[in-house]
Amino acid sequence: MIAVIYYYMRKSGKFHKKKELFVDSLQLPKDVCMGALKVTMTGNSEVWIENYKGILEYTGQTILLQAKTCQVCFEGSRLSIDYYTNEDMKISGSITCVRYL
Amino acid sequence: MIELFKYLKGYVRVKVWGFSPERFMNLCSNKNILLWNIVKEGDIYIMNISLSGFYQLKPIVRKTSTKVVILERHGLPFFVPVILSRKIFVLGLTLCIAFWIWSSNYVWDIDLSGNYQITEDVFMTFLSENNIDIGTKKSDLDLKELEKAIRQTFTEITWTSAKINGTKLEIAVKENDALVITPASNEEEGGKDLIAEYDGIITSMIVRSGVPMVSIGDTVESGTVLVEGRVPIYNEDTTVREYQYVASDADIYMEHVLDYEDILAYDYIQKEYTGREKTRYFLRAFDNELKMSAEAPYLVYDCIIKENKPALFDKLSIPVFWGSYTYREYQNVEYVYTLSEAKLIMEEKIKKYMEGLSEKGVQIIEKDVKIENGDHEWIVSGHFYVIEQIGKSVDTPVDADPIDTAGEEIP
Numbered sequence: 079m080i081a082v083i084y085y086y087m088r089k090s091g092k093f094h095k096k097k098e099l100f101v102d103s104l105q106l107p108k109d110v111c112m113g114a115l116k117v118t119m120t121g122n123s124e125v126w127i128e129n130y131k132g133i134l135e136y137t138g139q140t141i142l143l144q145a146k147t148c149q150v151c152f153e154g155s156r157l158s159i160d161y162y163t164n165e166d167m168k169i170s171g172s173i174t175c176v177r178y179l
Numbered sequence: 180m181i182e183l184f185k186y187l188k189g190y191v192r193v194k195v196w197g198f199s200p201e202r203f204m205n206l207c208s209n210k211n212i213l214l215w216n217i218v219k220e221g222d223i224y225i226m227n228i229s230l231s232g233f234y235q236l237k238p239i240v241r242k243t244s245t246k247v248v249i250l251e252r253h254g255l256p257f258f259v260p261v262i263l264s265r266k267i268f269v270l271g272l273t274l275c276i277a278f279w280i281w282s283s284n285y286v287w288d289i290d291l292s293g294n295y296q297i298t299e300d301v302f303m304t305f306l307s308e309n310n311i312d313i314g315t316k317k318s319d320l321d322l323k324e325l326e327k328a329i330r331q332t333f334t335e336i337t338w339t340s341a342k343i344n345g346t347k348l349e350i351a352v353k354e355n356d357a358l359v360i361t362p363a364s365n366e367e368e369g370g371k372d373l374i375a376e377y378d379g380i381i382t383s384m385i386v387r388s389g390v391p392m393v394s395i396g397d398t399v400e401s402g403t404v405l406v407e408g409r410v411p412i413y414n415e416d417t418t419v420r421e422y423q424y425v426a427s428d429a430d431i432y433m434e435h436v437l438d439y440e441d442i443l444a445y446d447y448i449q450k451e452y453t454g455r456e457k458t459r460y461f462l463r464a465f466d467n468e469l470k471m472s473a474e475a476p477y478l479v480y481d482c483i484i485k486e487n488k489p490a491l492f493d494k495l496s497i498p499v500f501w502g503s504y505t506y507r508e509y510q511n512v513e514y515v516y517t518l519s520e521a522k523l524i525m526e527e528k529i530k531k532y533m534e535g536l537s538e539k540g541v542q543i544i545e546k547d548v549k550i551e552n553g554d555h556e557w558i559v560s561g562h563f564y565v566i567e568q569i570g571k572s573v574d575t576p577v578d579a580d581p582i583d584t585a586g587e588e589i590p
Contacts, residue, residue: 132205138219159217159226164208 189230189254197245370408370424370575379435389427408575
């Protein structure tokens with residue numbers, strides 16, 4: 079019975095909303111529970127990103143990353159990746175725009 | 180820290196190009212291969228990759244149909260083969276470190292502190308007699324035994340501490356600066372009298388043992404017995420039965436005159452430096468000295484010796500010194516004191532003399548000093564009226580047979 083409800087909710091997209099409500103009400107960190115992208119910027123020169131899936135595109139002007147629920151695009155000039163691991167990455171350069179797609 | 184680990188494990192800078200370099204990076208991160216400093220130049224990606232990661236690249240390269248070329252090699256795994264090929268250098272380095280470690284097993288310096296009465300020379304002789312010298316192995320030293328030996332040899336040392344700091348043997352001693360009080364031995368045969376050292380008037384007298392022979396206000400001459408160590412014991416009929424001999428003990432103060440005389444020659448010699456100086460540098464290892472020139476450059480000179488020690492390592496002292504002898508030429512020039520100059524010097528001397536007296540516990544009541552013109556000299560003469568504790572201990576003359584005096588009447 080529960081499995082049926084779970085399957086139904088998941089298919090209808092209601093599961094995601096319920097989970098968000100649940101996480102919200104318990105004040106749990108969303109990056110851990112929901113796999114939300116975590117972007118930390120200092121000024122416009124350095125960005126730390128966690129919870130991404132991978133790089134979709136990398137040029138000197140744009141870096142496009144795939145996250146669990148969305149894509150994020152960093153635009154700027156002289157963009158370089160200081161380090162890139164499974165957990166997190168650091169981008170430095172002159173960032174002019176952060177877009178969520 | 181991370182940089183150090185990266186260096187130790189080794190890394191390469193590679194350029195990657197081909198069909199899908201982004202996928203190459205994603206696969207690398209999925210396989211936990213660390214990439215850093217990724218830069219895009221045209222169609223080429225340049226990045227750093229750990230050496231262990233680089234060996235896992237083959238399937239990724241095949242999958243993403245990219246090409247990887249090494250640009251630079253960094254880190255210890257690349258450095259070691261290079262350094263090992265330089266055998267002499269490695270040998271020298273190893274020997275150097277080995278020598279360093281070996282030499283740190285020996286004492287290279289002895290530092291003595293806290294000694295005032297015992298000179299350093301005496302102490303060093305004592306140490307070398309105990310087989311402790313520069314170059315002694317540290318493991319041969321028994322510091323506890325050394326401390327004990329120091330205390331036993333030098334009775335005036337009340338406390339010692341010997342410790343090894345690096346290659347330096349540090350010995351700290353504390354000497355007994357309090358007066359050594361020898362307790363009056365009661366077993367001593369015969370008594371002690373106190374006699375006057377000067378002519379003068381007794382101002383105060385407290386007798387603790389012995390028979391007082393003078394009283395306050397008496398004028399006594401030098402050598403007069405003040406307190407006698409022969410104490411009579413009387414019979415009931417007030418005749419003396421016997422004498423008991425004791426060591427006299429008393430506080431006796433006497434007012435007397437101290438004569439003061441001092442002379443100061445008119446002329447005196449003063450060093451005048453001509454300003455000519457010569458410096459000779461030297462290098463000394465143990466007792467061998469290497470000097471630029473052994474001869475002194477001037478006829479009349481004094482010399483300042485500056486000695487340096489290698490201060491490279493504070494705890495590793497090496498018996499090598501360098502420094503300089505600076506010879507300064509001077510001339511002896513004769514000058515004559517004027518009256519005012521002489522007065523100043525004399526007054527200073529008198530002040531010092533008076534300070535010395537008060538340090539000894541002598542109370543100065545009056546002073547009467549004048550400066551006179553002598554034959555080629557200034558003469559200072561005068562008197563000090565002082566109150567001073569007196570009493571010189573001498574043996575009490577013992578009668579041949581005390582019983583003979585048994586019938587003596589009391590004076």
